[in-house]
Amino acid sequence: MTVLVVDDDAAVRGHVSSLIDSFGHRVIEAADAEWALSMFKKYRPDVVLSDIDMPEHDGLWLMRQVREAEAGHWTPVVFLSSLSRAEQLAEGIDAGADDYLTKPVHPRVLEAKLRALRRMRAMQQRLVELSKQLEQTNERLQREVAHDGLTGLLNRRGFDQALQNAIAEARRRQVPLTLVLCDIDHFKTYNDHLGHAAGDRCLQHVGMLMQGLARRPADRAARYGGEEFALILPDTSRSGAATLVKAMRRVFQGAALSHPASPTAGHVTLSGGFVTCVPDANTTAEALLLRADEALYMAKRNGRDRYFSFEGEDSRSQTGVTVF
Numbered sequence: 001m002t003v004l005v006v007d008d009d010a011a012v013r014g015h016v017s018s019l020i021d022s023f024g025h026r027v028i029e030a031a032d033a034e035w036a037l038s039m040f041k042k043y044r045p046d047v048v049l050s051d052i053d054m055p056e057h058d059g060l061w062l063m064r065q066v067r068e069a070e071a072g073h074w075t076p077v078v079f080l081s082s083l084s085r086a087e088q089l090a091e092g093i094d095a096g097a098d099d100y101l102t103k104p105v106h107p108r109v110l111e112a113k114l115r116a117l118r119r120m121r122a123m124q125q126r127l128v129e130l131s132k133q134l135e136q137t138n139e140r141l142q143r144e145v146a147h148d149g150l151t152g153l154l155n156r157r158g159f160d161q162a163l164q165n166a167i168a169e170a171r172r173r174q175v176p177l178t179l180v181l182c183d184i185d186h187f188k189t190y191n192d193h194l195g196h197a198a199g200d201r202c203l204q205h206v207g208m209l210m211q212g213l214a215r216r217p218a219d220r221a222a223r224y225g226g227e228e229f230a231l232i233l234p235d236t237s238r239s240g241a242a243t244l245v246k247a248m249r250r251v252f253q254g255a256a257l258s259h260p261a262s263p264t265a266g267h268v269t270l271s272g273g274f275v276t277c278v279p280d281a282n283t284t285a286e287a288l289l290l291r292a293d294e295a296l297y298m299a300k301r302n303g304r305d306r307y308f309s310f311e312g313e314d315s316r317s318q319t320g321v322t323v324f
């Protein structure tokens with residue numbers, strides 16, 4: 001260990017330091033509290049062994065400064081004082097010191113205390129390591145809980161949270177938010193013809209394409225259900241959304257994932273519904289999803305491989321635009 005020894009009495013300091021040195025530890029010395037503090041910041045010792053009575057700042061001052069300089073850490077501070085100052089030692093312990101030694105320092109006691117402090121130090125480090133591991137595990141679990149294992153996209157749970165956040169953000173900034181809900185056309189037929197392993201690969205491929213479409217940092221792609229996918233597009237107007245779904249359709253045309261059993265096209269196609277709004281106090285995720293789902297249904301009904309969006313903000317309106 002590295003031990004910082006602080007005492008204004010050079011004889012005491014020298015004696016304690018040579019003892020600690022003889023126990024095989026590294027010693028740094030300081031003759032006053034301010035000097036000690038700068039040594040502490042520079043060398044980050046494992047233990048501070050400090051006299052309480054010192055001119056200018058005393059040992060209690062030093063301890064408070066040390067605690068302040070190492071937020072989140074805990075370097076043991078051991079006070080040195082004469083037995084006749086028992087009251088002062090008690091005050092030091094109350095103020096947060098970890099231990100004390102009485103002068104004159106007995107070598108055996110000093111050695112034993114340093115051993116105990118080293119055990120404490122090792123335990124503390126183990127604790128820090130464990131809490132780091134725990135934090136990492138926690139982060140991984142948080143991620144897994146919000147993501148779909150097959151595609152790596154947000155899962156339903158992650159999507160719900162992301163949509164809530166996006167609505168709140170768009171409401172706060174009073175900017176449009178677009179939600180696209182889509183569904184792979186004839187996916188059941190795909191599975192029936194090519195098997196479930198191929199079906200999974202198809203979902204992965206579609207997931208990749210969806211992720212590629214969520215290009216801006218705040219865009220989110222999700223696997224909403226079995227073969228349903230969703231895009232959350234903040235700051236996207238209705239015309240911007242129309243341009244994007246048109247591009248989506250081209251992306252799937254270009255990717256040309258073979259779908260030999262599709263009555264719609266030779267490749268995997270999507271049908272989608274999209275909804276754009278500037279959220280107000282009454283906007284809910286459920287209402288947006290319902291509207292997008294109704295629009296998706298219209299796209300399916302009107303022939304698939306297309307996107308539909310209802311006209312205007314009126315939720316009763318049944319007219320809309322189809323984007324190919």
Ligand SMILES: [Mg+2]
Nearest residue numbers: 008051053054
């Ligand atoms: Mg002194």
